[in-house]
Amino acid sequence: MESNAATNAQIDQRVFRRLASRILYEERENFKTRKLSPSEMADKIRKLIEFEVTKNDD
Amino acid sequence: MMIKSIQLSNFGCYKGTHPVINFSIDTEKNVTVILGANKSGKTTLVQAFLWCLYGEVSPKNGVINSDVKAEMATSSSREVFVEIVLIHAGKEYTIRRTQRLTKANERVRSDDSVLKVQYKEASGEQQSILPRDCADTVNSILPKGLSDYFFYEGERFDDISKKDVATAVRGLMGLNAISAARDRLDPNRAASVTSRFKKGLVLGNAQESNRLKQNLAKSQDEREKIMERIATAKSEQEFYLRRKDELSEQLSQNAFAKSLQAKRKTLENDVRIGQINIEQAARRILTDFQRGALAFFALPLIDRALAAINDSKQDGEGIPEMRQAAIDYILERKRCICGCDLEENEGARKRILAERNLLPPEHLGTVLHNHKQTLLGYRNSSTGFVEEADSNYVNWRRNIRFLDEKTEDLKKVSEEITATGSIDIESIETEYQKNEAKLSELSRLREKLLVDKGAVERDIENLEKRIASLVEKTDSNNKLQRYIAYAEALFNWFDASYSQREEEVKADLTESVNRIFSEMYHGRRIVSIDDNYQIKLFASVGATLEEIGDTGGLRAVKNFAYITGLVDIARKRIAQGNGTSENSEETVNETEPYPLVMDAPFSATDEKHIDNISRIVPGIAEQVVIIVMKKDWVYAKPALEARIGKRYVIENIDNSETSSRVREGE
Numbered sequence: 062m063e064s065n066a067a068t069n070a071q072i073d074q075r076v077f078r079r080l081a082s083r084i085l086y087e088e089r090e091n092f093k094t095r096k097l098s099p100s101e102m103a104d105k106i107r108k109l110i111e112f113e114v115t116k117n118d119d
Numbered sequence: 120m121m122i123k124s125i126q127l128s129n130f131g132c133y134k135g136t137h138p139v140i141n142f143s144i145d146t147e148k149n150v151t152v153i154l155g156a157n158k159s160g161k162t163t164l165v166q167a168f169l170w171c172l173y174g175e176v177s178p179k180n181g182v183i184n185s186d187v188k189a190e191m192a193t194s195s196s197r198e199v200f201v202e203i204v205l206i207h208a209g210k211e212y213t214i215r216r217t218q219r220l221t222k223a224n225e226r227v228r229s230d231d232s233v234l235k236v237q238y239k240e241a242s243g244e245q246q247s248i249l250p251r252d253c254a255d256t257v258n259s260i261l262p263k264g265l266s267d268y269f270f271y272e273g274e275r276f277d278d279i280s281k282k283d284v285a286t287a288v289r290g291l292m293g294l295n296a297i298s299a300a301r302d303r304l305d306p307n308r309a310a311s312v313t314s315r316f317k318k319g320l321v322l323g324n325a326q327e328s329n330r331l332k333q334n335l336a337k338s339q340d341e342r343e344k345i346m347e348r349i350a351t352a353k354s355e356q357e358f359y360l361r362r363k364d365e366l367s368e369q370l371s372q373n374a375f376a377k378s379l380q381a382k383r384k385t386l387e388n389d390v391r392i393g394q395i396n397i398e399q400a401a402r403r404i405l406t407d408f409q410r411g412a413l414a415f416f417a418l419p420l421i422d423r424a425l426a427a428i429n430d431s432k433q434d435g436e437g438i439p440e441m442r443q444a445a446i447d448y449i450l451e452r453k454r455c456i457c458g459c460d461l462e463e464n465e466g467a468r469k470r471i472l473a474e475r476n477l478l479p480p481e482h483l484g485t486v487l488h489n490h491k492q493t494l495l496g497y498r499n500s501s502t503g504f505v506e507e508a509d510s511n512y513v514n515w516r517r518n519i520r521f522l523d524e525k526t527e528d529l530k531k532v533s534e535e536i537t538a539t540g541s542i543d544i545e546s547i548e549t550e551y552q553k554n555e556a557k558l559s560e561l562s563r564l565r566e567k568l569l570v571d572k573g574a575v576e577r578d579i580e581n582l583e584k585r586i587a588s589l590v591e592k593t594d595s596n597n598k599l600q601r602y603i604a605y606a607e608a609l610f611n612w613f614d615a616s617y618s619q620r621e622e623e624v625k626a627d628l629t630e631s632v633n634r635i636f637s638e639m640y641h642g643r644r645i646v647s648i649d650d651n652y653q654i655k656l657f658a659s660v661g662a663t664l665e666e667i668g669d670t671g672g673l674r675a676v677k678n679f680a681y682i683t684g685l686v687d688i689a690r691k692r693i694a695q696g697n698g699t700s701e702n703s704e705e706t707v708n709e710t711e712p713y714p715l716v717m718d719a720p721f722s723a724t725d726e727k728h729i730d731n732i733s734r735i736v737p738g739i740a741e742q743v744v745i746i747v748m749k750k751d752w753v754y755a756k757p758a759l760e761a762r763i764g765k766r767y768v769i770e771n772i773d774n775s776e777t778s779s780r781v782r783e784g785e
Contacts, residue, residue, distance in 0.1 A: 072608050088296040092259045095252030107312045
């Protein structure tokens with residue numbers, strides 16, 4: 062996973078890759094099970110980003 | 120996806136609740152063969168799959184067994200169901216469609232069928248999918264658009280290239296998950312994760328920031344609506360383009376219309392080129408006008424200004440870096456830097472004073488000099504303006520004439536086609552013209568929508584810049600800006616990844632279908648897959664490749680090559696890590712098997728190709744269910760025998776065509 066944006070000083074490549082991978086996994090799972098509505102999915106992805114970025118900062 | 124079993128109750132010719140039919144899921148012996156005579160219920164079995172999964176009913180008189188329906192007493196009810204158990208992505212799904220029928224006043228009324236989907240968690244716990252999501256779940260396991268390929272009815276199947284498969288292929292290849300992730304993070308969408316983060320930023324100037332935020336949300340909504348309209352227009356365009364091909368083919372089949380049709384194609388191409396040339400010429404006129412018009416129309420003023428500057432004799436360039444205060448100092452001490460006494464030498468004193476006038480802060484001379492240079496620049500830029508404008512206009516007019524001529528010729532050819540006399544041709548031609556008008560209308564609409572989209576995106580960009588300038592420097596804002604940076608980077612990555620992945624899918628599919636086709640077919644043909652995942656056949660004619668038509672056996676082989684090619688790449692699709700562990704960032708390969716259920720697959724194929732297809736298909740598809748007549752089975756059996764895991768026979772009960780059963784054996 063290479064990203065131009067990820068070369069930005071604010072982005073940690075490792076966190077970025079983990080996030081991309083997890084978001085894709087969550088989207089795939091939801092395609093199969095349809096457990097979450099679009100709004101719930103957006104909430105889940107938002108929390109994922111907050112969690113991974115904060116964890117890395119700490 | 121692998122099909123474990125199917126059970127039928129009162130469906131079509133299967134009266135009553137039948138025992139479960141288990142399919143072979145053995146990796147080596149992956150073929151289940153079901154033999155049946157004509158009218159025994161072979162096709163009904165494939166229709167049971169399609170009805171259960173998608174609610175499609177092929178027999179127009181409904182799905183219930185006709186004996187059961189006839190025997191229903193007044194006020195009684197009966198139930199039809201089909202239940203399929205399948206394994207997909209490591210989960211076991213039970214999919215059941217039920218329909219209740221009630222008899223009242225001598226009439227049988229059918230309720231809408233009800234789809235129920237359940238799956239087992241890894242722990243073994245059974246979970247139910249919400250009723251509103253059942254159809255989507257089935258569609259994500261096996262897209263409805265591809266059902267004709269995976270549940271192949273040899274006698275009913277039409278040409279693959281006439282079907283709309285692009286959306287379905289994207290779904291099957293997992294591209295939908297990438298596009299969902301991209302849309303979820305799209306900063307241009309009001310409800311996206313990125314926009315939600317942005318909404319959380321605390322801004323200064325509350326009144327102004329609220330206004331900007333409201334305008335931003337409005338522009339984002341507007342953009343989404345435009346995007347939806349663009350997508351609709353695109354799919355309509357694709358529909359009319361397909362229809363155009365069909366109508367064009369119908370016209371070409373008529374000997375009278377054939378040469379006219381070829382002439383029309385050339386003219387249509389000319390018209391298209393003419394339109395492009397006109398657009399380019401118009402753009403050129405605008406660009407050149409914008410560049411030179413101001414200077415050209417200001418020429419009289421420029422000349423008068425230049426004359427005034429020249430008359431003033433003040434347009435000299437001052438000594439660089441020198442200021443009037445330095446000259447004043449020299450004049451006051453009355454001695455030049457060269458040693459000349461300025462009190463005695465009046466000429467030198469006057470020259471120094473003239474230089475002084477060219478220097479800052481008064482620096483009138485320098486200002487005039489610079490202005491003169493600017494005016495001369497304007498003057499130069501207007502050189503050739505009239506000639507260029509004239510030539511651009513002549514070019515534009517020439518293209519307009521070309522387009523008018525070709526459009527007129529096109530109209531004449533169309534009239535000639537209509538005048539060929541055949542009523543059939545006339546009606547096809549009329550539809551062709553309506554189709555063309557619709558295509559032009561859609562093309563104009565898409566252009567307009569793209570312009571609107573560009574405008575609203577510029578608004579969004581400007582509003583975001585203004586909002587960004589109001590963001591206060593707080594810890595909470597800093598944190599949010601970090602999240603936004605990640606969200607935007609992720610969006611860019613998913614966006615680029617989607618395009619790249621789609622290219623890869625197309626290349627893989629082309630390679631796979633070509634390889635399989637060359638193994639199945641004895642002749643030399645090249646298969647190409649276009650942007651809409653449509654298959655086209657080419658043959659070498661001299662040094663060039665030409666697209667060729669297909670019929671009967673060749674079409675059947677083409678269909679098989681496409682289906683098996685699709686199965687081949689579907690199971691090889693690359694997935695990202697499962698995201699559940701620390702190693703989740705690594706890319707891993709995930710394979711998904713797909714079945715092929717084929718009813719009378721060899722009806723249009725000769726012995727040689729039956730043998731070829733029978734050898735190749737079980738090696739590619741992980742599971743094959745073949746429902747076949749005994750006469751065709753004779754040719755397929757030698758190639759398939761070693762791979763058979765389950766055998767069934769369909770029999771009519773008491774020679775009745777309304778009551779069949781499936782039993783194990785051959």
